[in-house]
Amino acid sequence: MTENVPVLPAKNGGRRRTGLVVGAVVAVVVLVGALVFALTRPGAEETAASEGQTVVRLGTTDVAQPHWEILKELAAAEGIDLEIVGFSEYTQPNPALTEDEIDLNAFQHILYLADHNNNTGDDLQPIGSTLIVPLPLYSEKHTDVSEFVKGEQVAIPNDSTNQARALFVLEEAGLITFTGDPAVPTPDDVDTEASTVVVRPVEASQTAGLIGDPDVAGVVVNNNFATDAGFDLDGYVFADDPNSPGAQPYINIIAARPADVDNPDYLKIVELYHDPKVLESVVESSGGTATIVEGYDAAKLQDVLKQTEKNLQAAS
Template sequence: MSDTPNPTNPTDGAAPVLPPRSGGSRRGLIAGVVVAAVVVAGAATAYLLNRDSDDDAAGGGSTSSARPTVVRLGTTEIAQPHWEILKALAAKENIDLELVGFSEYTQPNPALADGEIDLNAFQHVLYLADHNNNTGDDLQPIGSTLIVPLPLYSEKHEKVEEFTKGEQVAIPNDSTNQARALFVLESAGLIELTGDPAVPTPDDVDTDASTVVVRPVEASQTAGLIADPDIAGVVVNNNFATDAGFDLDGFVYADDPASPGAQPYINVIVARADELDNPVYQRIVELYHDPSVLESVVESSGGTAVIVEGYDAAKLQDVLATTQENLRAAG
């Protein structure tokens, strides 16, 4: 979930959000559909290496190199160039990273749980928490990738202080992005929430104490509403802002990816719970943070992706556990 990246679009740098898996309930997240591709990369190389090894063994000779360790990694954004960079880095360490593309956000987690793939990388923590709660799976993050800020744009105002009482702000209405958008507006000082909801909805907005009125709409519609005379601002996911030709640096306000409130929207590399200590998987996480990979990630996002460092597997797993508890309480 790409984006997070935005879970409604896997081409997003890569939110909540996320990935994204089940629908129907307030906890259910949007299942986006993206261009499908299934790539089994490096199969020919692996075949030749394995054949040479078998031939040497049959002839009593010693092999010139060990067979590569095959790791199948699933993603919904397989066309992103950083995956091939990561694959090449892994090959230098005798790791055959097979990239498996999925067309829908609902597919990579079941494939991982069933052992069809070894890792996946497409979702943020919130999406993973929702999946685990709804299925009983125990998939766990082993490394962080990126987070994409969620901005507020406006053609009427340049500063949040310019918004006036009763003006409308359009926000995404899917459960993942809606909660985050409300936190963005709260952080900007444009709304106040009643109590301390872990996963807020518009019903949690104190309208009397708030400056703006939130207007939930389909996430794909938010960008187009920026020109609506009745709308003073729009909270738009990165992918929709890019598609609409927004100046991605021209936002009025955006959440701080380093803030504690943004933790559930950190995108992660995920494994099965019984594979958390696999040293090859841990090495793939380390290679993802190679400068050549990260440079490609940021470039592909139009400069909006923020690389997440400083979160080891244990810390990410703590964030996941807390997020799962918050979702259960909100349900």
Template structure:
């Protein structure tokens, strides 16, 4: 099935997406994922903000070959996707990293858990007209100010040797500007809205820009002068995952979807979508949920 046929499928599902979470506490007890029809097809409803990417077209077709009718429900914003899952409007979702999921659980009191890992996208530093860190000392570096990206952005600068944190930082995985030792650092951090980081870059200032805004601003990822190590402990909170309700994470069909996402054909398409920046991650489910629990406590 080509991408336009998948879009036709998700467009129909999109009608339902606009009404998700509208009923609040009136929703019934969520059903077990994976109803099977008379033809032996198992239907799974999955929510994402990335339905238009080529990897999802490949994923859809491979799932169909495994007897799984994947009903892709597209969302234009992150906020409703977890709530739709918690209320039983979805069987599973894939759009977020572990830290975002932890923040949702902690703020909502819900208990969504991880079915499996997918990939991680390094976060990078860009400086227009420069190909290295040479000459960056004394510069003001724009970093995104949202909770999901700010701590990681600061750690990019720590790994680059440009910033030092003060002694006794409460949470070195997600530091804040208050944790930066300004006298010992080589650059000054300037938090801005994530959407403004490309503007800082185009004005000639160094900036840490995530992939969403790189793509929208037409900035090529290979222009980065430094990026974080996706295999470092500091990067663990930013592993992207499949999430489901706690009672469903061992569901056979949902776990099959994780396997399918790691099929070489999906990985290749994901590489194309991310312009080579995506790094495949295969981590044990129990280990991933331990990371989630630790982040929730923090």
């Protein structure tokens, strides 16, 4: 945030020079006073410390969601001043965590984190699970997967973190077959002769808009884009089982730096996230589509991350 610095008026010939000098002195005094105040006034951490609280900064891309305020209140009761830091893009929270600008983040699933770690050399780690949302197949032409006919197109997201899952959805629905047993499938792994539908990869944000395309029989759409497009979130033809082993890489997580995986304050935040009041708000905000992930401690999540990183490396 840039501060408003006083600016002196431009000189007007030689008139009222004394006034300008006085104005300059006043401006300098104001600036010095402001600087002293900025340097001496207590920051959020000092204020919290004086009140016997620990400051924890958590970054997310959905800062407006009501469950964060509930979580903040619960944390305050435990002596933790939880600051929710908002980011506008998915590419921002992980670098911010690495650079100690925040202490935790909660915006990504395990596959996204695995891809980040592989590409950057970071070693960020999950310390708690949050939720998982099914990835549905929608259609205006069909109400059941058995109605799809040979050669019809199905649009899927083309980004690396969603494309593989979309292909697994179509395989689970019986609409495509793979040539082998890929851990992270791409369209090249689809056996076109043995499959019913033809896969059409597009930008994830464009999938919902193809629902009425005459050349497209179905679309696999992420929950946020389906919501934005006004889809009936319960009106899908098919969706994967969020509790299946194949869905593990898509568990959303709270992540920390590797040195902080045992930090008791951070683990307390994870515990409080699973308070019934928070979870009720999370599910309500998702339109009832979110499944809360229980039964995954930090060690188990870290094992899933390690295996997912290996799978991505092997696929590349």
